[in-house]
Amino acid sequence: MNFKEMVMKTETQAEKTIYCLKLEEMVMKTGTKAEKTICCLKLKGKMDASTFPSIKKKINALIEEGHIFLILDLHEVYFIDSSGLGCLVACLRKITEKGGDIKLCGIQDPVRLVIELTQLHKFFDIFDDVPSAKTSF
Secondary structure: OOHHHHHHHHHHOHHHOOOEEEEEEEEEOOOOOOOEEEEEEEEEEEEOOOOHHHHHHHHHHHHHOOOOEEEEEEEEEEEEOHHHHHHHHHHHHHHHHOOOEEEEEOOOHHHHHHHHHOOHHHOOEEEOOHHHHHHOO
16 A cells, blocks of 8 residues: 555544645756655644554655655644654654655644754754745755
8 A cells, every 4th residue: 555545544534543634745846956746744633652653654655655855744733742753753864864854844832842842943944834844845
C-alpha cells in the first residue's frame, strides 16, 4: 500500500483518527533546477506515544516514495510529548540524509512552547502558514 492509499484510508475513517488529515502535493519551479514536489501533511490532535508510530510510518512511506520536501502543518495539533518530538527529529534526520528538509507551520502556543524549551526550533524552520513554508524551499 503506498502513502496515498494510506491517506485515503485514513480520511475515510476520520472519526477514528487524530493524526493524518490530508496530503497535498505542490509542485514548485526552482528556476534552473528541476521541479520539486513539496508534500504538505496536515496533522490533528496530539503527537504522543499513541500516535507517533503511525505518523512516523506515513512520513517514512513518503520518503521511500521519493518525497523529500515536506511541510508538516501542525495548526490543529494541541499536544506534543517527548515521543512526538523524537518522531520529528528522527524523520528530519532521515530526510536530510536524502537531501531534503521538513518545515513546520501553524504551531499552536502550547506546542511551540515545548519545541522552544527543548531547543528544537534551532533545527526546524518554523512558519506561520503553509504558503510561507512552501516559498522557503
